[in-house]
Amino acid sequence: MIAAAQLDGPSVRIFWLKLCLASGLTVGFVLSWKLWLSSRFYPLTPISEVLTPLRHPLDYCLFGACFILLVLIIASSTPSKLIATFALLAILLAILDQSRWQPWFYQYMLMFISVGLAYRTGRSAELQNACLNTCRLIVVSVYVWSGIQKANPGFIHDLFPWLLDPVTRFLPASVASLVARSGVVAPIAECGIGILLVTRAHRDIAVISALLMHAVILVEIGPFGHDTNSTVWFWNMTMAGFVFVLFWHSPDFSAGDLLWHRGSSFQKLVLVLCVLAPFLSLFHRWDNYLSWALYAGNKDVAQLYLSDAVEERLPDEIREYVAEDPKHGNVLSIDRWSAGELNVPPYPEQRIYKNIARRICGYASKPNDVILVVQSKLTLLNRGSQSQYDCSGLQRQ
Secondary structure (H helix, E strand, O other): OHHHHHHHHHHHHHHHHHHHHHHHHHHHHHOHHHOOOOOOOOOOOOOOOOOOOOOHHHHHHHHHHHHHHHHOOOOOOOHHHHHHHHHHHHHHHHOOOOOOOOHHHHHHHHHHHHHHHHHHHHHHHHHHHHHHHHHHHHHHHHHHHHHHHOOOOOHHHHHHHHHHHHOOOOHHHHHHHHHHHOOOOHHHHHHHHHHHHHHOOOOHHHHHHHHHHHHHHHHHHOOOOOOOHHHHHHHHHHHHHHHHHHHOOOOOHHHHHHHHOOHHHHHHHHHHHHHHHHHHHHHOOOOOOOHHHOOOOOOOOOEEEEEEEHHHHHHHHHHHEEEEEEEOOEEEOHHHHHHHHOOOOOOOOHHHHHHHHHHHHHHOOHHHHEEEEOOOOOOOOOOOOOOEEEOOOOOOO
């Protein structure tokens, strides 16, 4: 644990923040290494049809360059150019595949760019504080919006009891039932942590609460719990590091300092992306993962139904994620495929599901050999709707 005295001064906090970020990204890259390559079966979805994936071995070269840069950033005392180079390469990777827009990667990149700017600008105290406040704003937005996104029946009644099962299974039945029915508390608590981190009087209490929350999450989804989504285990550890470095015994700052700094254009961009834009997700006008909605119980979900002929033509590497359903025949689980091959959840947007279905349609001889069914998320104006597409309906116009 970093002693409080070691966090005195913005330059020291930025140093520890750099280490947390570079280490978190390195571990995330290692655990999801196939996500960052083109040489895989799970389809890539570039932001534009005119873009083509990097061919082997260029994809390995680009991924390797990012990994080497992260190691150099950890070791360097003046990493601004290294961070800038890494950011450009990482953004290129994100442009070439939207499945890489995982919430942890999105958060890390925004914070990394802010840290890089702080190192580039001569380390003046004012600009370093602007960097720290920008990163504080990002972390606060994660807690507040993650809590808001969980305020839905899917999380409260279904996902929350499932998450707590590794804990509640050891409790008396009456207590376990009561805890499982308290799902409404989780969104309020998570939002509350984010809000209290901004306050002067209760900041340290909020830090301790956040650390306890991340410990509970690690028990729930970690190797002693559901043992799922290992990239998120380390996101939780890194978030705990962020909270401690940015908020524990921190110098006085106000909500205004986080929201607006006249000399920081990047802080204003973060305000738009992390505070304002997620509101659009409540109307299905902004992506879930860019609105901190992982494990929120409310997202677009999809299933692919395949004819026997298509199932037989699939490579073994894809066929292992096909299961037989008594009602619908062969079902290709996009969730299991993404988790199994890439070690991350699928990016939960309809355009991604449609692109995956188009690729599977390449194994079809008739339009109805592949059927994509998408159940859209609940929004403030829509209770969710179901859409169905065959291969002819999936053709780009």
